[in-house]
Amino acid sequence: MTGQATVASSPGASVSTHVLDSTAGIPAAGVDVVLASWDGGSWQVAERGVTGADGRHRFSGELASGQWRLTFATGPYFERRGIESFYPEVTIAFRVVAGHYHVPLLLSPFAYSTYRGS
Numbered sequence: 543m544t545g546q547a548t549v550a551s552s553p554g555a556s557v558s559t560h561v562l563d564s565t566a567g568i569p570a571a572g573v574d575v576v577l578a579s580w581d582g583g584s585w586q587v588a589e590r591g592v593t594g595a596d597g598r599h600r601f602s603g604e605l606a607s608g609q610w611r612l613t614f615a616t617g618p619y620f621e622r623r624g625i626e627s628f629y630p631e632v633t634i635a636f637r638v639v640a641g642h643y644h645v646p647l648l649l650s651p652f653a654y655s656t657y658r659g660s
Contacts, residue, residue: 557643558600559612560659561593565650566623569597573619577601580609605643611635612645620651627651 557577561570573593578585588610591599617630632654634645644659 555605555607555638555640555643556601556603557605557610557612557638557645558598559593559614560644560646561597561614562646562648563597563619563650564648565625569593569595570619570647570649571595571597572622573597574615575599576613577603578611578613579606580611585611605638607639608637609635610638612647614647614649616649616654619649625651629654 559575561573562568563570571593575591575593576587577589577591578587580586588605589601589603591601593599612634614632614634615630616632617627620627628651632647632649634647634656636643636645636658646656646659648655
């Protein structure tokens, strides 16, 4: 990722996430998450965050319409827990038009799943 994107205003467009460790049955606290937008040629970092004790993070900026992605640092999360994992990071790309986008990540050392939440 290069540069620093401006999170341009699109009324009501926002994003949050919730990371759950499905192997342990607990929220995945302390996972670094990067929100980036596609500018037509490269990904631009808009904001960085870390999941809280409840595994959640809500980004503060309003999102412009277009293509966005969340990148989760899953490898370090499992390393801190002393667990070998296959994915050093998980990236989820999605399109924003308007409204709120909740992007959960169900995580285990060798698999993950996601969906558009509410």
